[in-house]
Each structure stands twice: as C-alpha cells, then as structure tokens.
Amino acid sequence: MAQSDRSHPPPQPAYQAAPGSILNADRSFYDSVAKAERIPTDSFTLPIRSGRAWQVPAGHIVRISTPDGPQVGDLNIWNLHNPRERFWAARTRQLHASHVSTYDRLWSCLPYLRPIVTIIGDSLADYGVDQYGGRCHDLLGTRCDPYVNKMLTGDSYDFHCHSNLIRAVVPFGLTEFDVHDVLNVFQVTGLNAEGKYFMEASPAKKGDFIEFFAEQPVLMALSTCPGGDLSTWGWGEGGAGEEGEKKSMLECCRPLKVEVFRLEDASVLKGWKEPEVPQYRGSHGMNVPVGEQQGCRS
Template sequence: MELESRVEWKEPQPAYIASPGSILHVDREFYSAILNAPRNLKSEVIIPPRSAKAFNVPATHIVRFSTPSGPQVGDLNIWNAQNPRERFWASRTRQLQASHVTIYDRLWSCLPYLRPMVTIIGDSLSDFGVSRWGGRCHDLLGTRCDPYVNKLLTGDDYDFHCHSNLVRSVIPFGLLESDIHDVLNIFQVTGLNGQGKYFMEASPAKPGDFIEFFAEQDLLMALSTCPGGDLSRWGWGEGSAEGGEGGKSMLDCCREIKVEIFEIDERARDILKDWKEAKRPEYTGMHGMKVPEGETIA
C-alpha cells in the first residue's frame, strides 16, 4: 500500500500517434479558410423521418447536415463515387481520430486505400463536451440499427431500421445490401458505462444545429434518419402509436434532417490551389506471399 501511494499513475498514451508531417496533422488554417469562404448552394435534400436518401458530393464541395426542427440522429455511409469498394472505415477512423469526432477530424476509407474521405470543418455541437454519464457526440462506437438484431431481440419484423433505409437508398446507384457498412452516427451521444456496455443518450441537437464536411474525394453519401428519432425514447421495434411513458413513443421523437451541398464561390477558389486528393499509402509488398512467376525454361 505504501509503494502504491508513491506511484504516479499516468493515463496511457494513444496507440496511434502521428509523426511530424503526417497526413493526420490537418492544416487547420486551410480548413478554417474553407469554412469561412463564400459558397454557393448546389443542391438540397430533405430526408423525412424514418427514411434515407443517397446523393453525390463532388470533391472540394461542402456538405452540411442540419436539424431544422430539433434533435434527430442520422446514420451516415460514404463511398468513393467511382469505386464503391473504397468506403468509410469506422473502426480505423475511431483509432486514428477518436470514438467521437468533431472539427478537424477526418473519416478514413478502408484497405487498401486508407485515405481521408472527408474532413470535418464545422460542428455547432463541438462544445458539447462530456455528459454527466460520460457520453460524447457524433458517435463511432456503435453502428446502425438493423432488422436482424431487432428480430433476434423482439421476434418482430420491421422494415425501416437504418440498415434497411440505407439499403433502399443506394439501390438506384447500383449498390447492394452488402455495400452497407458501419456508420458515423451524427448528432448521437453515446459512451461506455462502468461495465464497458454501450449506452445512448438523447440527442442534444436544437433547431438549426449542424455538422459540415469537406469532400476529399468524389463521394456517394447516404444518410438515414433513425427510427429512434432523438433517442429520448429508444426501444427496439417500430414504436407503437399508443405510446409509452407520458403517452409518447419513438414516433413522437422523429424529425427530418436537411442536407445542403455547397461549392466554394469562384471568387475564393484560390484557396484550393494547393489542395490535392490524397493518395493511398504506397505499400508495395504482397503480404508475405510469393507469387508464382511461371515456368522457367532452361
């Protein structure tokens, strides 16, 4: 006990530390300039409650997700628009950035590409901090709700979980259910309790709150407005019309999310003169395999 009292315990350092000049060190001055540059609205999408839509975002454009009517959680998938095999990798992003993301964090693509897909440039909830239970906002710990786990837990069939919403939204773009992947849960507060169990809290978003991304590639994005709404009355299943406590159900907590896609105004395009789409890491090995070169003729 006496020895323990003299030991100075230190918090473990992060497992992934960027070296000087690493792509993990973003140019904050550049992205602040992007955020504040004049911009032109190119398209707008309203995603109704308990639904999803997919849409293209060209490289160097800005996509803004906002909550016009109040809190609503959204489940986000991202693919390279020309090559959907390159898609968002939630777990590696969690390791390289954090379990919850905000301004200047990036969302990274899967192997063998491993490069930024977007960089977060604006977040009206960046000062949310940590809730009384240890929850943080814009979640990478969890994933989308889906009808399979709902069937497992409740025995019921329900077709409008985020997984199903995303499946429907990408079919017109030639993608399949197998293309749906782990998500970024925007406007969602989550954490791990003392037993390491995943928990969710009600979204803190207010009318007009937003998160903005700078597209580092030509992208296809899909966003689902979660059937759990703002998660203040979360439960598996459809959410009955009769309502739960106080006569309300999940149906009463579901709202739309607004998507706006902007192009930087031509007057400010000089900001982009040094921007380049990131390349994949130049690993040239064969993972230790020896590839046959064919028969050798003496």
C-alpha cells in the same frame, strides 16, 4: 476487480503523429475553406424514418443539419467511382477518437486508407463530455437493423437505418453488402462502468449542423433513424407506442436537411489535392509464382 496502478501515468493514445502528418488536418486551411463564400449545388430535406443517397464532387462541402430540432442520422460514405473504397469507422475511431468533431477526418478502408472527408464545422463541438461520460457524433455503435430487431423482439420492421440505407443506394448500383458501419451524427453515446454501450437523447437544437469537406469524389447516404432523437428508445416498430406511454418513438422523429456547396473562389483550394493511398508495395511479403517462367513447376 482489477484496479489501475495510480503510480504510473495513464497510457498514451496508440496512434499519434507529429505536426504535418496526414493524421493532423491543416487547421488554417480548413478554417479558410469553412469561412469561404460558397454556392449551393444541391439541397433536400430527408423525411423521418427514410434514407437517401447523393453524389458529392471532390473539393465540395456537405452540411447536415437539424431543421426542426434533434434527430440522429446514420451516415455511410463511398468513393464515387470505386465503392470498394468506403468509410472505415473502426480505424477512424483508432486514429482520432470514439466521437469526432471539427478537424477530424473519416478514413477509408484497406487497401486505400486515406481521408474520405474532413469535418470542417460542428455546431455541437462544445458538447464535450457529459456527466455520464457521453460524447456527441458517435463511432462506438453502428446502425440499427432489422436482424437484431427480429432476434430480440420477434417482430419484422423495415425502416431501421440498415434498411433505409439499402434502399438509398440501390439506385446507384449498390446492395445490402455495400452498407457498412456508420457515423452516427448528432448522437450521444458512451460506455458505462461495465463497458456497456449506452445512448442518450440528442442535444441538437433547431439549426444545429455538422459540415464535411469532400477529400475525394464521394457517394454519401443518410438515414433518419427511426429512434428519432433517442429520448425514447426500445427495439421494435416504435411507431405509436402503448396506450399511456409517456412518449412514443415516432413522436421523437424529425427530418434532417442536407446541403451541398461548391466554393465560389476555387483559389481557396490552391495547393490542396486528393489524398493518395499509402504506397505499400502489396503482396504482404509473399513471393507467389504466377506461371512457368516465374519458377512454377508441375
């Protein structure tokens, strides 16, 4: 087994930025947004093992909370007017961390690459790193899905997060191909000594929350994971469990609440504007003729 060379300092993060960089959120600004008076514009409670999508104007706040106790949620986000621009979990993981919290931003995919939302509140921010190396609000894993379930168990089950998200976005003209890797809110995960992914029971309590500031107009979709709080987990339907089982997955399932707010005083957003896409020229270094007058010859 390879051993680390303790004579050298540990490697530095691959992506670092100076103060003022778009990677580093203006904490004073987002603190003022988080503390500002707000007016509710939408609110609903998402039942267990279901999904729902909703629209959020730029400059609004979204709160996802646990009204009845711990429950994991799988979150997707798209630009409201251009669903090709969507949340990019892998790049967010590289730019920030494997697990995100207050002041971290969720980034959109190429060729857009800009903040899609910024986290401005997290009641579990102090969870830190537990004894197993687990952290909260996971970007390491992705949504559970019926294809892996079928592969591992031979069973068909239609209420995994992937399926819940598909049903949620169909009314908005999207399809299965638009559903993408997620932010697992309230979920604790990590990598063990062998580098294998593990999950722990959610530490959320009744009333815990995470809040997002919409950096652009977005469509968000959320699934209440069929694994509930993940205190009991196993691939399969996970409904009633076998007789004598200590706890079934269904018993671990609880609703999630979603609230959307606009700021009462719009002046709080003075100076803020929707982030721009990087001004890369495109073409990727290629000089491709587009017709006869541009040098194309038969």
